[in-house]
Amino acid sequence: MATESEELESLVNRRYEHGFVTDIEMDTLPPGLNEDVIRAISARKNEPEFMLEWRLRAFRMWLEMREPNWAHVHYPPIDFDAISYFAAPKSDADRPKSLDEVDPKLLETYDKLGIPLHERARLAGVAVDAVFDSVSVATTFKEKLSEAGVIFCSFSEAVENHPELVKKYLGSVVPQRDNYYAALNSAVFSDGSFVYVPKGVRCPMELSTYFRINSANTGQFERTLIIADEGSYVSYLEGCTAPMRDENQLHAAVVELVAMKDAEIKYSTVQNWYPGDEEGKGGIYNFVTKRGDCRGANSKISWTQVETGSAITWKYPSCILRGDNSVGEFYSVAVANNFQQADTGTKMIHIGKNTSSTIVSKGISAGKAQNAYRGLVKVMPQAAGARNHTQCDSLLIGKECGAHTFPYMEIKNQGAKIEHEATTSKISADQLFYCRQRGLSEEDAVNMIVNGFCKEVFNELPMEFAVEAQALLNVSLEGAVG
Amino acid sequence: MSKPDKLQSAAEQLGPDGLSDLRSRAAKKFGATGFPTTRMEDWKYTDLSIASDISVAALQDFRTDLPPSYEIPDIDAHWLVISNGSPQVGSFSAIDGVEVSLLSEADVDLQFNLPLSDLNLALLSDGLRLTVDSGVNIDKPIGILFFDDADTESLVSQGRVIIDVSKSASVQVIEFHATRGDARKYANVFVDLNIGDNARVDYARLQARDPSAVQTARLSVAAGRDATLRHFALDTGGKLVRNDLAIDIAQTGANVDFNGLYLADAMQHVDNHTRVDHRVGPAHSNQEYRGIVKGRAVWNGKAVVHEGADGTDAQQANHNLLVAERAEINAKPELEIYAEDVKCSHGTTVGQLDENAVFYLRTRCLDEEQARRLMTHAFAMGVAHRCPIDACTAWVDAHVDAALNALITEDAE
Numbered sequence: 001m002a003t004e005s006e007e008l009e010s011l012v013n014r015r016y017e018h019g020f021v022t023d024i025e026m027d028t029l030p031p032g033l034n035e036d037v038i039r040a041i042s043a044r045k046n047e048p049e050f051m052l053e054w055r056l057r058a059f060r061m062w063l064e065m066r067e068p069n070w071a072h073v074h075y076p077p078i079d080f081d082a083i084s085y086f087a088a089p090k091s092d093a094d095r096p097k098s099l100d101e102v103d104p105k106l107l108e109t110y111d112k113l114g115i116p117l118h119e120r121a122r123l124a125g126v127a128v129d130a131v132f133d134s135v136s137v138a139t140t141f142k143e144k145l146s147e148a149g150v151i152f153c154s155f156s157e158a159v160e161n162h163p164e165l166v167k168k169y170l171g172s173v174v175p176q177r178d179n180y181y182a183a184l185n186s187a188v189f190s191d192g193s194f195v196y197v198p199k200g201v202r203c204p205m206e207l208s209t210y211f212r213i214n215s216a217n218t219g220q221f222e223r224t225l226i227i228a229d230e231g232s233y234v235s236y237l238e239g240c241t242a243p244m245r246d247e248n249q250l251h252a253a254v255v256e257l258v259a260m261k262d263a264e265i266k267y268s269t270v271q272n273w274y275p276g277d278e279e280g281k282g283g284i285y286n287f288v289t290k291r292g293d294c295r296g297a298n299s300k301i302s303w304t305q306v307e308t309g310s311a312i313t314w315k316y317p318s319c320i321l322r323g324d325n326s327v328g329e330f331y332s333v334a335v336a337n338n339f340q341q342a343d344t345g346t347k348m349i350h351i352g353k354n355t356s357s358t359i360v361s362k363g364i365s366a367g368k369a370q371n372a373y374r375g376l377v378k379v380m381p382q383a384a385g386a387r388n389h390t391q392c393d394s395l396l397i398g399k400e401c402g403a404h405t406f407p408y409m410e411i412k413n414q415g416a417k418i419e420h421e422a423t424t425s426k427i428s429a430d431q432l433f434y435c436r437q438r439g440l441s442e443e444d445a446v447n448m449i450v451n452g453f454c455k456e457v458f459n460e461l462p463m464e465f466a467v468e469a470q471a472l473l474n475v476s477l478e479g480a481v482g
Numbered sequence: 483m484s485k486p487d488k489l490q491s492a493a494e495q496l497g498p499d500g501l502s503d504l505r506s507r508a509a510k511k512f513g514a515t516g517f518p519t520t521r522m523e524d525w526k527y528t529d530l531s532i533a534s535d536i537s538v539a540a541l542q543d544f545r546t547d548l549p550p551s552y553e554i555p556d557i558d559a560h561w562l563v564i565s566n567g568s569p570q571v572g573s574f575s576a577i578d579g580v581e582v583s584l585l586s587e588a589d590v591d592l593q594f595n596l597p598l599s600d601l602n603l604a605l606l607s608d609g610l611r612l613t614v615d616s617g618v619n620i621d622k623p624i625g626i627l628f629f630d631d632a633d634t635e636s637l638v639s640q641g642r643v644i645i646d647v648s649k650s651a652s653v654q655v656i657e658f659h660a661t662r663g664d665a666r667k668y669a670n671v672f673v674d675l676n677i678g679d680n681a682r683v684d685y686a687r688l689q690a691r692d693p694s695a696v697q698t699a700r701l702s703v704a705a706g707r708d709a710t711l712r713h714f715a716l717d718t719g720g721k722l723v724r725n726d727l728a729i730d731i732a733q734t735g736a737n738v739d740f741n742g743l744y745l746a747d748a749m750q751h752v753d754n755h756t757r758v759d760h761r762v763g764p765a766h767s768n769q770e771y772r773g774i775v776k777g778r779a780v781w782n783g784k785a786v787v788h789e790g791a792d793g794t795d796a797q798q799a800n801h802n803l804l805v806a807e808r809a810e811i812n813a814k815p816e817l818e819i820y821a822e823d824v825k826c827s828h829g830t831t832v833g834q835l836d837e838n839a840v841f842y843l844r845t846r847c848l849d850e851e852q853a854r855r856l857m858t859h860a861f862a863m864g865v866a867h868r869c870p871i872d873a874c875t876a877w878v879d880a881h882v883d884a885a886l887n888a889l890i891t892e893d894a895e
Contacts, residue, residue, distance in 0.1 A: 406814070
């Protein structure tokens, strides 16, 4: 056992691979938040008046709101005045038109992260809208997308080129007042991605954005808006890694999805923000509001997430099933190791008739981590024939970790069929013994069992992501066996 | 006079006796906190404003001289009666192996921990303490009847009972709630059950208050080493009912099994909160609650497995049948786990009768209503049959039958 524990320790103590800082000149606003800061952000982004007004309204709402404290996470109070709310690479004025023009240092960063843009763009056919801190600096495959009529650009570009779409849909799923962090994001969001898929179009490729926090003390406030018009389909991939830092960094993103009649949106996330060191020092605070609105009949929104990073995760990708026969899905693997804390889950709000939702949540806790599933299934009185199946399983690895489930079911329609099941267990000595007597090392055996545990969710990920997700999971958990 | 003052003066009216100081402190404490509100997580779905209204009305003209009034249920047991909040000492007959005393005369340390407990202590005329001797096996169940009778004026009544079961004893306890009269009534009942090492308690809480009554009740259980609890709760009455069951397992080997059935008619709101704290392991807890809901029901089951409680096995199940268009259920099965070697699971379902099964029964010559009635009955009996006290079985069967018939017949109309 002694050698095993040493082996485990060395694996658990493995350092975060993506922890490095790229030295690029930044244009950063001084820390603090007031209306002038918001005006400055808006001005630097050359935004039209309506955006500034929208941001200011959100800021005024935020001032009246209180930080939520109901989640099963603990952290020292955040000093919102110590955060700088805008950071953009200096070269903002003359943005690169193609990858060749991109700062080589940036490309180097992506290489280190294992995201070879050229190769990925050429071989995998994935368009990458890479966000380096706050401003999009490289976008590929635009021509091909525009042939199909798909708009895929940074949020700033969307505000500039498609103000009517932004005006119509921004805040229509996550209103400014929705919650404390959504209000903050609405006031100060720096950039993000914008996707519009026109009627009847099947987006010819998977759309992908890689986020990366780079500048110390800079909050990262992305805003993503995806609109799938009638009969369209789009699959969107979001993934992130972050460099090692000692100070906590706040990340409060908002993602809004709108699926019109017969449309389908598939949103996949691999989240690997810096989780803090073995002592629980540092790490990203990831307070995210993600919500999809199945606005039209027969629409479908599917969330798949693999959450391995962040010191604190506070995230509930949700679906409002407004259209009749609409479908919402949530597949999640949340891993918490060392001192990580995750409070994540989903909300399925059934409003339309014959709506159905599926929730599959797999939580894995190791070290001294706390991992909570929090979910809501709400069936409104008019939602006749609503169906929900929820399965949430927790795996415990280690004696000091915690796994919690807080599922809420609010059912107001007689015809609803709701099923919820949850289990909590550990990897048993028998399972390990069996695998080991078949010649697997303890590490491989654990990986295999954990991968099996998560398989249902990985199956939902696009192939490129599934591979990365499995690798991430192995790195996050290797050796943490009790 | 403001509301806290009224409470204070009512508390004073009940003395002077051994509880006077306690009442005064509790009144002060409740005056500062007041009733729980829906802004609190534990009370999110249950609004106590009606209980508050009744209390305010009852305190306007607080009476300590209400005549005793009760009807003993048709269940063979040693009955102890608490009528309108006052223990009816005259009704008690001696029970071999059990010592019964009044709280005002007993040396007990009552805790201030919850607002409703403070309200209970502030307005408690007196309570009971039962001590079951070690090693005894009581011949028939001990029944505690909480009976409220008010015809014209609003009534607020408090009940408090402490049951200490000494080691290796075996006892059956029936907690029975009933009412009479048309006036608005709010009853607030606290029972503490301490189960000694290796002791066994079978417990049935049967609630059949009238449809206008309001009840908040809490049963707190402390289970000793290798202690066994078999608990069953039935709720058919009340306009607004909130039951809390809190089980604390601080010794190894405890085995607790608690089940419940709630029937909520169109104008009823029935809320069951259960919480089991596994502080050590190995220990086993298992619960199943079922509801047939036409009005509104809440079920919140929570299992907390504390650090080091390895070997815990905690299972929760909750199944709900919605039988009316406007029926509403809010279910929340919670697990909080801080130990590793545990087996925990929960399952919750909300649905309707299986149409295929109804069709099958119809092919066997049952008409639609008979088929539905049969299936609903079977659903209810699945858990009602787990009532651990044989003396109650006939009463439970008949009562559930009648309540279900009322629920379904109205539905058919």
